[in-house]
Amino acid sequence: MRKVITSRTILAMLLVALIQTVVIAALEAMIAYFFFSTVKDPFDGQDTDKGIPIYLILFVVAQLFLLGMVWDTVRHRNSIQLIGVVVFDLCILSYSIFQYFQITNLESGDTDATVQDGDYATRFATMKENMRPFLVAIPCIVGGAFLIYLYLGVRLHRDFGWDIFKQIGANASIRRMYRAYHVFVLLIKLDVFFFLGYSIQFIILVLRTTVVELWLTVAAVPITLVILLLAVYAVRFESRPTMMLFMFGLLLTMVYFIYRLVRIYDSSQVQRYANTSKFLTFFAAVSLLVSVCTFLQAIICYRNFGRGLKDHLQGKEDEKVEYNNYPPARMTLDD
Structure with missing residues (x-):
């Protein structure tokens, strides 16, 4: 039923x-x-x-x-x-x-x-x-x-x-690490959407006449997307160098969005952002917030490296669990 x-x-x-x-x-x-x-x-x-x-x-x-x-x-x-x-x-x-x-x-x-x-x-x-x-x-x-x-x-x-x-299985520690992994993956997906949404608006509506900045921003989009995808690989396979590279790149991204938010409301940039400030502010602010959350979650996932989650994610665990003793009506991800 x-x-x-x-x-x-x-x-x-x-x-x-x-x-x-x-x-x-x-x-x-x-x-x-x-x-x-x-x-x-x-x-x-x-x-x-x-x-x-x-x-x-x-x-x-x-x-x-x-x-x-x-x-x-x-x-x-x-x-x-x-x-x-x-x-x-x-x-x-x-x-x-x-x-x-x-x-x-x-x-x-x-x-x-x-x-x-x-x-x-x-x-x-x-x-x-x-x-x-x-x-x-x-x-x-x-x-x-x-x-x-x-x-x-x-x-x-x-x-x-x-x-x-x-x-x-019944290991509460593994379940917490598994939850942290999925929260991290979710944040990466949100990072991708809001970063792309901001970049598209910024490139089309603001950077029409600034050729150098335009091409730098266009080039930064695929690079950032690759770094975000590498982050999922880093957590899944517990690659410490890749994770450190990702966190460094994420720090730069956070600085970038702070800089953009300041520039949007800079008195010398009023004309440039006059007709796009509200939407760019929304996307930049949300992107910054999600980036901060992603960075904090990345630290949590990094600290979980080497504690057994990797084998569970790759289906290598040997532990077998008898589920009949654990009624599903009482079991949630938060337990």
Whole structure:
């Protein structure tokens, strides 16, 4: 009976994620339709309205990323990533609120079009009014999905925790290290998304005329992604040199995001970031927070090297556990 309930709960979570992705993508498509049918040369220039297509694309990508997280979570029955799904959906909810205010408060900087077409300002105002219902619906839908994820996550956490117990065994120390490993992997996934999200916005909306800085930032993206992937290898195979290299790179990343946050609000950079500061601040701040959490978790994982988790992750453990003496209703990942 418990397996049936768990299967239905898993199916419900997948359906919620799929429906949320499809509906949000459709709403964002409607917003994009109104935008492109009104704004002339939407990718030409650095005005407020020019960043809207990028924000819409990132929002849809976030939905796809969430859908992938949900699928990966239920496929591997990962109770840690259940928490990640809830947290990431909360970030999407925050982003949807930012999106509402950014779009409803935008003003066209296309002064040439306004001069040549006296009706342009009226059409631009009409565009924002047409967008408003969709912009209101999006955070409502994401907020409702967040509550459902929270409810379903609580129901699945105990059963997924029991599966981890069956995989790892009765050793409480190994279970704690296994939990630390999965928290680290989850943080790496979040690092990848928020770093890419920030870099895409920064490259397209800010670095259009700064050639040297543009190419340096473009080159830094794949290098950073490789370092993040190496971190998972370092923890899984307990490679101390690779882990030290990763932590050093992560420290540099944290310094970079602090520098960027300071630059965004530097009085000499007001014009450069005038129309992108809110979204860049959101992504930079979240990226910095996740980087700090990743660094702290990396220290925990590093301290666990050589204590037996490596053999469990690679399926080399010899210990056999009799599970009948451990009722699943009482066993969670936190035990």
